[in-house]
Amino acid sequence: VAKRLEKFKTTIFTQMSSLAIEHGAINLGQGFPNFDGPDFVKDAAIQAIKDGKNQYARGYGVPDLNSAIASRFHKDTGLTVDPEKEITVTSGCTEAIAATILGLINPGDEVIVFAPFYDSYEATLSMAGAKITCITLRPPDFSLPIQELKSKLSKNTRAILMNTPHNPTGKMFTHEELDQIASLCIENDVLVFSDEVYDKLSFEMDHISIASLPGMYERTVTLNSLGKTFSLTGWKIGWAIAPVHLIWGVKQAHSYLTFATSTPMQYAAAAALRAPDSYYEELRKDYKAKKEILVSGLKSVGFNVYPSSGTYFVVVDHTPFGLPDDVSFCEYLIKEVGVVAIPTSVFYLDPNEGKNLVRFTFCKDEETLRNAVGRMKKRL
């Protein structure tokens, strides 16, 4: 393997999902629903295939999808973007993140990330030769340490790569925190890459796109996808929205990484994004009920559960159960209890951090969640 990837192991999601299968454990690890997306979206994909939408798509997205993304973004943020000039469709948000980094970051540029962070951030920044500056968000509320952010900005800082609602903690950046990040970025001429794939899964407060704050659109790449919102994580349809001077780099990287994304799925994604607001309300209601089952269940098992405002994840402190760290706790949980969680130390630059935390997902049907809680109550 090339040096730039030497330090990375098999992703934790792949590891944990194969262990789940091997041990017949209930998988509350990798964040994929065990139920299907809506019929109207699946039907749209079948129709597109039957209608012969099966050859290469236009590289930066089929016109219908670009326009549905722009309308949805306008509804959500009030921002008007040109669907033809300011959007690039990618193979999932993970590719959008990679294309943004490879398209806009030079080797040696500094990029700030907030730990814990989704594992692809570090790997992709390494592939681009970026210098990673890490700021840790700490329990109980994982709030932004603004002084630390100020002190870590340097003349070489090119971008902040952030995520709200935040995987794995479920933290949502508050309006005040986003304002603070925005003014620092404007003052220091820093870009923001904002991963917002859980934007529709916000339970305690409204999601705010940092691009919508004054002076921010011109320095922000907003990243999103279809998977979480429509329970279709295997479709891998994502996108980046940014002003022309930034999207150009993203589009160029995307052109040479994958060139284009699955054509029929893009037509179906366009149909999905035209869903009425009631779809999103229903989704939020369903997830709220699931979250309640998992959170109250975990509390009754004896975990210290940290508050989560968004995403379909919660993190807990596992130390009441006496295992030395998150990895050994997760091993015990799989083998002796029959439940899979994700150890969070893999989401930090410093592997000594996050050892007392593990992440559970509640994107499962209610019976599965109850069964998982039942197993933990009995066997932990």
Ligand code: GLN
């Ligand atoms: N984003 C999902 C999670 O955090 C999984 C993504 C993946 O499997 N790479 O669980």
